[in-house]
Amino acid sequence: MSIEFSKKLTAHETPIPGVVLYDLPVHGDNRGWFKENWQREKMVALGLPDFRPVQNNISFNEKAGTTRGIHAEPWDKFISVATGRIFGAWVDLREGASFGAVFTAELDASQAIFIPRGVGNAFQTLADNTAYTYLVNDHWSADAQGQYTFLNLADESAAIAWPVPLEEAELSDKDKAHPRLGDVVPMPPKKTLVLGADGQLGKALRELYDGDTSVEFAGRTEFDLGSADAFAARNWKNYSTIINAAAYTAVDAAESGQGRAAAWAANVSAVARLARTAVEHDLVLVHVSSDYVFDGTQELHTEDEPLSPLGVYGQTKAAGDAVVSVVPRHYIVRTSWVIGEGNNFVRIMASLAGRGIEPSVVNDQIGRLSFTEDIAAGIRHLLETGAPFGTYNLSNEGAPQSWADIAADVYELSGKSRDAVTGVSTEEYFRGKSVAPRPVNSILDLAKIAAAGFVPATAADRLQTYLTKG
Known part of the structure; x- marks a missing residue:
């Protein structure tokens, strides 16, 4: 699947409040491609919260089928793909009426998604050598781990249709042990x-x-x-x-x-x-x-x-x-x-x-x-x-x-x-x-x-x- 070049910067609402999917303009020629992955002025004008990122993280995944669990973290994230493709799954794990709402999408390097604090984020790679990038608005700390909320990748109520069946995918033991939705303690608001x-x-x-x-x-x-x-x-x-x-x-x-x-x-x-x-x-x-x-x-x-x-x-x-x-x-x-x-x-x-x-x-x-x-x-x-x-x-x-x-x-x-x-x-x-x-x-x-x-x-x-x- 090739990247679509020269798309207009566009925002798409999702079923999860505050989760917004973005099309990013990618410019390419015979040498490769270039994109503005995060451009504060344009994206804030488009309605993206001015969430003031302070840390940039990259998850590199060598093989297709690598699956990373549904983790809701106590900060906002702006996520995009640097190389490769992913199937992303997001589940609202915040207190409130939208608790348990699910959104899934395939993303390549021409897309990004904003994930508010308390929304669970997971992905499965669809190509070898996929790099998944995160901009976050708080510094990671050991203390913050105690504020995470998790959901099992195989939760029946979320019913996520993983392209690679979980029994064939590469998962961590921790992700396999996470609770079902009925046992999840919702993340409280700030x-x-x-x-x-x-x-x-x-x-x-x-x-x-x-x-x-x-x-x-x-x-x-x-x-x-x-x-x-x-x-x-x-x-x-x-x-x-x-x-x-x-x-x-x-x-x-x-x-x-x-x-x-x-x-x-x-x-x-x-x-x-x-x-x-x-x-x-x-x-x-x-x-x-x-x-x-x-x-x-x-x-x-x-x-x-x-x-x-x-x-x-x-x-x-x-x-x-x-x-x-x-x-x-x-x-x-x-x-x-x-x-x-x-x-x-x-x-x-x-x-x-x-x-x-x-x-x-x-x-x-x-x-x-x-x-x-x-x-x-x-x-x-x-x-x-x-x-x-x-x-x-x-x-x-x-x-x-x-x-x-x-x-x-x-x-x-x-x-x-x-x-x-x-x-x-x-x-x-x-x-x-x-x-x-x-x-x-x-x-x-x-x-x-x-x-x-x-x-x-x-x-x-x-x-x-x-x-x-x-």
Whole structure:
């Protein structure tokens, strides 16, 4: 069988999700042939994941009929034939609905195939002196062997029609001993790590992902974001995503010398370590931002508005956003006026209402509440749908309100009179106090995340449910 020359670079989907067969242009003349076996720019443009190969391996097989077993490895592979021909067999050994799916094809030097992590790869040579090449995106190590998943070449459910019957083929003893599909432990997906898991948003993420063993949670005691050792101790090859729900949020304390240092350490230095880790290991980094990155002079804050923070807290959040923006695969989720499980404005107002206190509340700062269950759900939506990377505003829907309006709503829902709340200006409220400057307008434009398919509940509905639950 001769190689077909000058084919167009073409991708062909297969029955196994993520497994893509490619036709490669091969150019030949009387001297032989030449092909671009791996050309990043062209192949990424064609849809091949930018999987960043780090090692190139070659399997040389002297005789036709040499058969190498169904091995699913903990990395992605780009496979092609250098010389000769093979019959390839691929079986999905990942957890999920496609577990056990099979694809087979004959390949020569004019073809290649991309095999994602966890898909079993096997081949049988159809010609003497066949060389089979692998580009992989992780370095082989003895430790990694413990993460392999195997399937027996003769598995009845896979029912692979080997051109050379297995009893006549050249096999290793190890491959003969591999389990049938019913005894295979599927390869689990890479993990998501949630940092700041004990905060308001972290608790909402815990509840949302409860029972999902692919999501790990780390609070301050489990993962110290300020420690280089904590980063070095983690095997990042086992992760696909980091959700950073950790932050220094003491807006007024950040204006002090000690608070300023703490805010920069948590919101910038730690975020820079996360960004570097994400870049080095090709992870998705989800980072939660704040309306405080703006000065509040715009009527509606869009995602592309230039950053203009007023105080130290806002400056550190803006710096953190700038750092995360250089990570190729990132989501910056910008929120405002966060309400979740823990101490927050709504809880304080409900407590005051219960004690019969009539508070003065700021009435010239305008925005929307962001309930953590909707922030968490929005993050999961972006990840699960593969929305375009970038920045997304995310608060609850509904008419913008002042803090005084929201306080009055809390009083009314608590069975008290709205008139118990007195509205005052920011200047009046903070007169004589040393506090951070605040944006007067925190209304976030939600059009982008709505276009991505996520529409959060209204703040009014969430507030009523929140107070009912106590």
